[in-house]
Amino acid sequence: xxxxxxxxxxxMLTVWLGSIFCISFIVAPTIFxxxxxxxxxxxxxxxxxxxxxxxxxxxxSLVGAMLRDVxxxxxxxxxxxxxxxxxIHRRDKPASKLPIAALGVLMLLCYGNALGLTPxxxxxxxxISGPVEALDVADPLRRQFGRLHALSIFLFLSQLFLxxxxxxLWSREKARRExxxx
Numbered sequence: 723x724x725x726x727x728x729x730x731x732x733x734m735l736t737v738w739l740g741s742i743f744c745i746s747f748i749v750a751p752t753i754f755x756x757x758x759x760x761x762x763x764x765x766x767x768x769x770x771x772x773x774x775x776x777x778x779x780x781x782x783s784l785v786g787a788m789l790r791d792v793x794x795x796x797x798x799x800x801x802x803x804x805x806x807x808x809x810i811h812r813r814d815k816p817a818s819k820l821p822i823a824a825l826g827v828l829m830l831l832c833y834g835n836a837l838g839l840t841p842x843x844x845x846x847x848x849x850i851s852g853p854v855e856a857l858d859v860a861d862p863l864r865r866q867f868g869r870l871h872a873l874s875i876f877l878f879l880s881q882l883f884l885x886x887x888x889x890x891l892w893s894r895e896k897a898r899r900e901x902x903x904x
Contacts, residue, residue: 724810731806732892738799739885741792742878750785757781776853786843789878793836796881800829821891828884835877843870 757763763777807822846867850857857864 727806727810728892731803731810732889734799734803734806735885735889738792738795739882739889741795742882742885745785745788745792746875746878746882749788753784754778754781757784776855778855779853782854789874790836790840792878793832793840796829796832797836800825800832804829821888821895824884824888824891828881828888831877831881831884835874835881839870839874839877843867843874846870 757766757780758777760777763780766780804822804825807825811819811822846863847854850863850867854864854867859865
């Protein structure tokens with residue numbers, strides 16, 4: 723049973739981490755590159771009932787919607803991972819509880835980003851009447867949006883790297899169990 727639960731844990735965590743990785747390093751750069759081409763944006767703007775002020779605004783809206791979905795994955799998966807880890811380690815010595823603590827930190831990062839920071843970013847964005855990049859670099863709203871955006875990126879990358887560290891801890895745990903006793 724322990725092995726089956728571990729497989730489920732690994733699958734859940736890799737789906738979550740994979741979605742963060744794909745959106746951060748593949749989808750977002752591609753969307754920003756694609757929609758900032760004038761011919762693409764002009765064509766899209768003509769056919770769409772939704773009017774965006776700039777290509778970056780459109781790209782940001784699309785990526786933001788995807789990141790909200792990733793947040794939901796984390797909000798659901800992170801507590802489930804903690805429960806599974808507690809079941810897997812219910813009879814183990816306290817030294818093997820490190821993955822549970824790491825998953826707790828991972829969950830806090832996710833919940834902080836999804837429930838704390840994302841609403842602040844959306845609120846800051848709604849206070850800006852035009853494109854963010856049209857504001858003066860010294861404008862307080864632009865600076866606030868920039869700080870919140872940078873913090874959100876930091877939290878997503880922290881989730882990604884901590885999640886990878888958890889996978890590494892799990893692999894070390896398996897290696898220790900498979901070592902022959904001396």
